[in-house]
Amino acid sequence: MRKFKKRVTEKIQNLIGEPKIVARSFAMGSFIGVTPLIGMQIVICLSLAGIFHLSKTASVVGVINTNWTKGIFLYPLNYKLGAWLLGNNNNLDIHGLLSGNIWMNLYRAGSEVFISLLIGGFITGAIISGIYYFLVLKILKQKKYQS
Numbered sequence: 128m129r130k131f132k133k134r135v136t137e138k139i140q141n142l143i144g145e146p147k148i149v150a151r152s153f154a155m156g157s158f159i160g161v162t163p164l165i166g167m168q169i170v171i172c173l174s175l176a177g178i179f180h181l182s183k184t185a186s187v188v189g190v191i192n193t194n195w196t197k198g199i200f201l202y203p204l205n206y207k208l209g210a211w212l213l214g215n216n217n218n219l220d221i222h223g224l225l226s227g228n229i230w231m232n233l234y235r236a237g238s239e240v241f242i243s244l245l246i247g248g249f250i251t252g253a254i255i256s257g258i259y260y261f262l263v264l265k266i267l268k269q270k271k272y273q274s
Contacts, residue, residue, distance in 0.1 A: 135192070139266045144182045146267035152182035154260035156189020158252035161201050163244035165229050189259065205247030212246055215239055 142149045159172050168190045176186040193201070203221045210217060219240060224232045233241050 136266055138188060139263055142182065142185045142188065142267075144185065146264055148180075149182050149185045149267060150260045150264040152176060152185035153189040153192075153263045154256035155179075155181060156186035156191075157193050157259045158189075158256035159186075160190040160193030161197065161205065161252040161255060162248040163202070163205070163233070163241060185263075189256075192259075193255070201248075201251055202244065205251055206240070206244050207247070208250055209243030209245065209247030213239070213243055215243055 139149075139153070142153070144152075155175060156172050159168050159175070162168065164171060169187055172186045172190050173183050175181070176183040202225060206219060206221050209215075210219075217239065219236065224236055224240070226232075233244075
């Protein structure tokens, strides 16, 4: 775990730019990274970073940083949260949905499943991006004081 923490901290410290911009960019990437827009997350992230004058590199790192948690933890949580809020009692095999051709599986599952994933993703994404914003900002400020 220490090795992982050190590696992530070093990646963040290597991002170039004003700390608040880098932190916003990373947070935005993390937010987009937990949505069910699989295969389009980096393109969306790069587009939004360009529109809002954010760091494209930091936003992509934010998307990639969430990859290891999505299938195991976040997508099932996103679905259950979204389904609960929508009153959807569908018992879905989320791991089966996320294997093979994911877009075809989502299409077959129906819009109710996609919307549940989207709503849950917005909620968990908001929480995660808020946490990452302050965490990345703290790491970057520590780097500034170490230099």
